[in-house]
Amino acid sequence: MAYIVDLRSDTVTKPTEAMKHAMVNSALGDDVYEEDPTVNALETKVAALLGKQAALFVPSGTMSNLIALMVHCQKRGQEAFVGHMSHIYKYEVATAAHVAGVHLSVLQNKPDGTFDLEYLKSHIQGTDIHEPISALVTVENTHNVCGGKVLPLKFLDDLGAICKKHNLPLHMDGARLFNAAVQSKEPAARIVRDCDSVSVCFSKGLSAPVGSCLVGSCHFIEQARRIRKMLGGGMRQVGVLAAAAIVALDEVVPLLSLDHKRAQRLAMVVNGLFLKSFSVDVEGVHTNILFISISENSPFNAEKVVQRLEQVSLSETQGDCKTPDDEGIIVKCLALDERRLRLVLHREINDEALWLAIMKITYVFREMDAMGKC
CATH class of the missing domain: 3.90.1150.10 (Aspartate Aminotransferase, domain 1)
Known part of the structure; x- marks a missing residue:
């Protein structure tokens, strides 16, 4: 032996005993009808933690990022900027191209997970009919392939200003966002202040068995809910899983x-x-x-x-x-x-x-x- x-x-973590207890005793309803009280409580909690209007519980981080791409890039062939070592680019089975019809333009990640903002500015497109229309910028925080790096706040602030100037939405793949918040001693809401959408995962270091939340404005989440259904992510009495995520936020994040x-x-x-x-x-x-x-x-x-x-x-x-x-x-x-x-x-x-x-x-x-x- x-x-x-x-x-x-x-991701190999198992649910805690408190999670199992919460799952067994969770109040349930049909989430497609938005009637699962435990899911509703989780979505309200996550939105408040991140300083956004609304949230949507989804089965996985890959689906969460895909939904964000599809909401922000509503016309097929539009362009989203991604880091060359990002999870969206390397580890999500080319869903952006295969499912969403989104063209991914690659930015070279530096060792700290950032990329050159001047390069980004010089490659924003859309005026020439030969070019794709730039529609989204994405970041990852913490950055997995860069070794769990926490993106500097100044980089995020400067990037946010560029995105606002060019009317480009900013999406954060924050699968391990709470690791970034703990390490930087900054509230999660401050880190994602300039992001139009954020994906957070409960099944990695937070020990919940399944699930992520996509967070943004009420209008964004309204569109995201429709796309979740389109992708087969409409779940019914899913409060049994949301209950574990609530415990994760309360007991595992600290x-x-x-x-x-x-x-x-x-x-x-x-x-x-x-x-x-x-x-x-x-x-x-x-x-x-x-x-x-x-x-x-x-x-x-x-x-x-x-x-x-x-x-x-x-x-x-x-x-x-x-x-x-x-x-x-x-x-x-x-x-x-x-x-x-x-x-x-x-x-x-x-x-x-x-x-x-x-x-x-x-x-x-x-x-x-x-x-x-x-």
Whole structure:
């Protein structure tokens, strides 16, 4: 047997006991008729937290972002600006093109998740009949592929001013918005002040089983509700899921800082090993996501490291790399590309689980680093 520490994503989290209790005891109604009291309570709560007029509960973040694209870009072939490492561009199965008929124009993300605002201004289109009409700008906060980075407020303020000047709506993929709010010590409403729409997710670090909310003006949400139905997202007695999301906002959001601290601790440990094959940018770890870089000179790639972390060797169990019950340790993480590992801390990784992960990672990294020197 082996003890598994799952650091692949904060989507692996299970509902808390309080969530399960709330789900079983939730008041229910038909949400398509807007008669589910628990869903209505969640939507009111999220809209107030973000300083917007209304919200819409949807099954997933991918659907939430797609609905936003379809509301803002109402004519097929209109243009939405996205970061080249954004979730909308890389990980949503090209729904913008395939379903919405939206042309995505790519902006090069900087390491902190921002992009060049002057470049954006110079590429806003619509006067020439040969060009697509620019209709939307999107940002991601925190930025997943940039390592859980929190976008600077000044960048968001400057971007908001540009969007207003050019009459362009601004959408934020805020799947981990509350991580950004906790890290920056700014209210979520302040962060999204200049955004016309925001998507927030409950099934990542917030531990709810399903669901996201799309937030915006009353008119925007009225249109979004119709598109949700079009996409097959009209749900009935869905208060059983909304109940868990309400608990997530009340009880899990205040604990996100612990995930951030544990991510920092893990980054500092890896950095303190002083290995030639592995490195981590400790200062770049803002929230619960950290990347570990593998040297170009190493004879192994990220996938090989992932595979080794999921194996338990005899030498490990005979040494100190095991649990107090003499079980081996497996650490699950993701190979983001050939030379980067992604590890994500979440509510289910307590101090004990973190320590076991540190033991395993230290053992494997030293072992593989020695291989690289041979």
